[in-house]
Amino acid sequence: MSTDARIVPAASLIPADAPFPKAAKVALGMPQLRKNLAHATGTIRAKRANVAGELDDWERLRDTASAIKADVQHRLPELAIEFERNATAAGATVHWARDAQEANEIAARIVREAGADEVVKVKSMATQEIELNEHFEAHGLKAFETDLAELIVQLAEDKPSHILVPAIHYNRTQIRDIFTQSMGDAPSGLTDEPAALAEAARLHLRRRFLSAKVAVSGANFAVAETGSLVVVESEGNGRMCLTMPETLISIVGLEKLLPRFGDLEVFMQLLPRSSTGERMNPYTSVWTGSREGDGPRDVHVILLDNGRTGVLADEVGRQALSCIRCSACLNVCPVYERTGGHAYGHVYPGPIGAILAPQLEPGRHDDLPYASSLCGACYEVCPVKINIPEVLVHLRQQGPHEAGEKAAMGAAKAVMARPRLWRAALKAARFGSMPWRRKGFLRRLPWPGSRWTVSRDLPVPPKEDFRDWWKERQR
Amino acid sequence: MSGAREEILARMRRALEGAGEAPVPPREYRRALDAGVDITAMLIDRLVDYKANVHHGLASIPAALAGAKRVVVPADLPAEWRLGGAEFVADEGLSTADLDGMDAVLTGCAAAVAVSGTIMLDTGAAQGRRAITLVPDHHVVVVRAEQIVGHLAEALPMLDRTAPQTWISGPSATSDIELQRVEGVHGPRRLKVVLL
Amino acid sequence: MPRVGLFITCVNDALFPETPKAVVAVLERLGYEVDFPAAQTCCGQMHANSGYKDDAARLARSFERVFEPYDAVVTPSGSCAAMTRDQYPHLTGSTIGRRVYELSEFLIDVARVEDVGARFPHTVTYHPTCHGTRALGLGDKPLRLLRAVRDIDLVDLPAADQCCGFGGTFALKNSEVSSAMLADKCRHAADTGAEYLAAADNSCLTHIGGGISRSGGPRPIHYAEILASAA
Numbered sequence: 001m002s003t004d005a006r007i008v009p010a011a012s013l014i015p016a017d018a019p020f021p022k023a024a025k026v027a028l029g030m031p032q033l034r035k036n037l038a039h040a041t042g043t044i045r046a047k048r049a050n051v052a053g054e055l056d057d058w059e060r061l062r063d064t065a066s067a068i069k070a071d072v073q074h075r076l077p078e079l080a081i082e083f084e085r086n087a088t089a090a091g092a093t094v095h096w097a098r099d100a101q102e103a104n105e106i107a108a109r110i111v112r113e114a115g116a117d118e119v120v121k122v123k124s125m126a127t128q129e130i131e132l133n134e135h136f137e138a139h140g141l142k143a144f145e146t147d148l149a150e151l152i153v154q155l156a157e158d159k160p161s162h163i164l165v166p167a168i169h170y171n172r173t174q175i176r177d178i179f180t181q182s183m184g185d186a187p188s189g190l191t192d193e194p195a196a197l198a199e200a201a202r203l204h205l206r207r208r209f210l211s212a213k214v215a216v217s218g219a220n221f222a223v224a225e226t227g228s229l230v231v232v233e234s235e236g237n238g239r240m241c242l243t244m245p246e247t248l249i250s251i252v253g254l255e256k257l258l259p260r261f262g263d264l265e266v267f268m269q270l271l272p273r274s275s276t277g278e279r280m281n282p283y284t285s286v287w288t289g290s291r292e293g294d295g296p297r298d299v300h301v302i303l304l305d306n307g308r309t310g311v312l313a314d315e316v317g318r319q320a321l322s323c324i325r326c327s328a329c330l331n332v333c334p335v336y337e338r339t340g341g342h343a344y345g346h347v348y349p350g351p352i353g354a355i356l357a358p359q360l361e362p363g364r365h366d367d368l369p370y371a372s373s374l375c376g377a378c379y380e381v382c383p384v385k386i387n388i389p390e391v392l393v394h395l396r397q398q399g400p401h402e403a404g405e406k407a408a409m410g411a412a413k414a415v416m417a418r419p420r421l422w423r424a425a426l427k428a429a430r431f432g433s434m435p436w437r438r439k440g441f442l443r444r445l446p447w448p449g450s451r452w453t454v455s456r457d458l459p460v461p462p463k464e465d466f467r468d469w470w471k472e473r474q475r
Numbered sequence: 476m477s478g479a480r481e482e483i484l485a486r487m488r489r490a491l492e493g494a495g496e497a498p499v500p501p502r503e504y505r506r507a508l509d510a511g512v513d514i515t516a517m518l519i520d521r522l523v524d525y526k527a528n529v530h531h532g533l534a535s536i537p538a539a540l541a542g543a544k545r546v547v548v549p550a551d552l553p554a555e556w557r558l559g560g561a562e563f564v565a566d567e568g569l570s571t572a573d574l575d576g577m578d579a580v581l582t583g584c585a586a587a588v589a590v591s592g593t594i595m596l597d598t599g600a601a602q603g604r605r606a607i608t609l610v611p612d613h614h615v616v617v618v619r620a621e622q623i624v625g626h627l628a629e630a631l632p633m634l635d636r637t638a639p640q641t642w643i644s645g646p647s648a649t650s651d652i653e654l655q656r657v658e659g660v661h662g663p664r665r666l667k668v669v670l671l
Numbered sequence: 672m673p674r675v676g677l678f679i680t681c682v683n684d685a686l687f688p689e690t691p692k693a694v695v696a697v698l699e700r701l702g703y704e705v706d707f708p709a710a711q712t713c714c715g716q717m718h719a720n721s722g723y724k725d726d727a728a729r730l731a732r733s734f735e736r737v738f739e740p741y742d743a744v745v746t747p748s749g750s751c752a753a754m755t756r757d758q759y760p761h762l763t764g765s766t767i768g769r770r771v772y773e774l775s776e777f778l779i780d781v782a783r784v785e786d787v788g789a790r791f792p793h794t795v796t797y798h799p800t801c802h803g804t805r806a807l808g809l810g811d812k813p814l815r816l817l818r819a820v821r822d823i824d825l826v827d828l829p830a831a832d833q834c835c836g837f838g839g840t841f842a843l844k845n846s847e848v849s850s851a852m853l854a855d856k857c858r859h860a861a862d863t864g865a866e867y868l869a870a871a872d873n874s875c876l877t878h879i880g881g882g883i884s885r886s887g888g889p890r891p892i893h894y895a896e897i898l899a900s901a902a
Binding site for chain 2: 036039040041043044047055056057060061063064067068070071073074075076077080081090095096097098102146147148149152165167168171172175194195197198199201202205206209210211226227228234235236237239240243244254261262264265266268269272276278279280281282283284285286287288289291293294295303305309310312313315318
């Protein structure tokens with residue numbers, strides 16, 4: 001049953017800096033990857049639809065969540081200050097970081113001051129975004145991921161391919177093989193039963209949890225009114241990290257702020273149902289500063305900008321900051337389902353990544369807004385109603401264009417803007433395609449038409465068009 | 476340090492120049508279930524759905540604790556809940572190693588939400604600090620009838636907002652393998668709910 | 672009676688005259704007088720969605736000028752109707768999109784008919800195209816019209832709500848992903864065993880039909896042509 005085939009990290013096969021179409025082509029050529037993705041996204045789509053359907057006020061919740069997030073964006077400076085004030089009053093130390101480098105340096109300094117050289121980590125997109133693990137590694141510190149999927153990815157020396165389930169591109173047998181090969185204390189005869197794999201992860205991490213001095217987390221929400229942070233999770237690794245160590249460092253993107261504690265009644269209905277397709281996730285932790293005799297005594301919060309204020313400046317694009325990282329848009333996206341996350345070349349893949357990455361790092365991901373057929377499935381499921389297609393089109397309109405394409409588009413516009421030229425062009429096309437009229441379609445076109453005919457025929461114009469018919473019947 | 480703070484605030488203010496008024500969020504969603512819904516029955520249904528066991532009445536506590544020899548309890552756990560043959564150890568600053576040696580934990584809770592099968596702890600009466608409900612592998616939690624509400628929005632006002640909270644919906648679980656839910660990872664793998 | 676202008680769309684203008692002819696036939700059968708303003712060209716969607724805002728705005732203004740005189744504009748394309756409704760306000764500030772109806776919207780919401788008196792004795796499967804369904808919110812309107820057609824045998828399309836992979840220039844820029852999506856759509860269509868695959872957008876049907884032309888499967892047809900078939 002056990003295979004000795006070494007698991008090759010998927011991310012190593014997909015060129016990280018290649019433009020999306022090229023990276024996607026590589027991913028499309030990996031049948032196991034496509035099978036795993038189709039299976040996993042299909043499972044979660046059905047679960048999400050079921051539990052969202054249980055709430056008769058789902059659409060009203062989305063409207064409220066969307067408006068709360070827009071309100072947060074409008075009032076970001078005052079809410080950030082309010083959060084800082086309340087968290088500080090409750091015993092937390094609040095830091096501000098302009099960029100990844102600054103956040104990493106603050107975090108590393110706190111770890112050293114705590115007399116530690118390693119940390120346990122709760123799954124956090126913000127720390128992936130700033131490459132905290134890599135920074136720690138380079139400075140003699142070690143970060144241990146404790147979320148099961150993150151652990152799988154870390155053991156495989158791979159990169160996450162999904163916001164919620166970073167190891168979504170592996171199936172159970174591959175995960176068993178990764179554990180067997182790379183987890184020093186993997187039980188012998190480990191099967192690929194998910195329960196057995198979860199048990200192996202429990203045993204592997206338990207000692208570390210109980211002895212860790214410092215933990216690093218992100219946060220799903222930061223409540224301005226109370227100065228509280230919220231982490232939503234399933235396994236209990238989050239609770240372990242947030243409760244057992246003496247020092248806790250939470251790195252929180254500025255957009256995570258919520259005005260009021262009561263707003264959780266909206267978001268905690270939407271988030272679990274949209275992400276894991278559960279009515280509620282197994283564990284949610286809420287903490288406010290530090291508390292005598294309960295949990296970490298030394299509590300730090302690093303408020304992270306790292307490009308967010310740039311996104312905030314774009315009136316249309318700023319709605320991307322409403323994202324609560326549920327990943328529903330990835331799971332329904334027909335493009336993501338076929339390519340997986342690595343092809344996007346950014347920690348935020350899928351539809352949300354296609355609008356967030358190019359805004360967080362201007363000029364670096366101009367190919368991503370085109371990685372969508374604009375089918376709109378993402379917008380339909382987004383719990384905070386981010387109009388992803390609208391932002392995709394907006395970013396396409398802001399971004400640079402290739403000269404040849406620009407010329408072609410300009411020419412098409414020039415013709416279409418003049419009815420006489422347009423009619424002449426239609427006539428010319430009918431005339432030019434006469435040799436193929438009997439066959440009815442074209443099978444092979446030169447580039448760039450070959451990009452179409454690679455998989456589909458192109459019909460040729462008919463002998464008589466609508467205009468002729470209309471003129472005839474007007475007589 | 477403070478340079479970063481001032482600069483980020485300035486960036487935000489610049490970004491928002493001319494952004495206009497903040498919208499006022501509509502609040503037209505539900506804050507309660509329809510009258511007449513049996514919230515206890517719903518809570519049981521949702522707990523069982525997420526693989527928690529449900530027991531009824533104080534007399535069922537020994538059965539809920541079955542198999543546990545040493546049971547940690549918060550120091551203020553009502554004496555009448557300490558039923559059965561287990562040794563009850565009150566938490567008065569137990570070490571992590573001590574906690575790791577416990578077979579189970581018995582606590583009360585702050586609220587329970589029927590619609591999602593969620594038990595809420597806020598370290599208030601009969602709940603203890605967070606670590607005691609985390610390290611032992613078996614959690615028995617007592618829910619009094621008046622602590623059960625239908626909807627999340629009804630439960631939030633019952634919590635001590637700035638106390639450390641843990642909202643629990645079923646035993647520890649993961650969906651990380653093929654997005655299928657499997658129970659039992661780092662948190663307690665058995666969750667038993669005793670309804671009074 | 673409202674003054675109805677027909678917007679046939681650039682795709683139909685170039686490739687599919689039977690579809691706008693069918694729209695004329697259905698509307699006239701219901702007693703509407705339809706006009707075809709010959710100065711029409713394209714709604715500008717290709718330019719807008721490819722990132723050419725100014726070009727798109729130019730075409731939008733031209734559309735607005737041509738269709739300004741009409742009380743209602745009917746078009747056999749969910750995608751182009753959505754373009755005028757969703758994007759024109761941002762491009763030119765025009766609200767003409769409120770008067771632009773995809774055919775099924777006009778029939779059900781304005782004319783208030785579902786049975787247009789058609790007969791089509793064939794098996795048909797229906798693909799709900801993305802822009803029509805999601806951007807325009809057509810719901811099951813085209814299907815309701817099809818259900819009322821006599822002797823039609825409608826069969827469900829598996830994974831119907833999945834995009835066919837067209838997406839305008841997406842099919843060229845991300846040809847491989849688009850082709851992978853298309854392959855699945857063609858397979859599902861063929862699996863139905865239907866004679867026809869109907870949809871509310873000939874651009875999507877050009878794409879799916881271009882695939883089916885190689886892999887085999889039902890014949891693509893705009894649902895307006897089914898509605899136009901005589902009882």
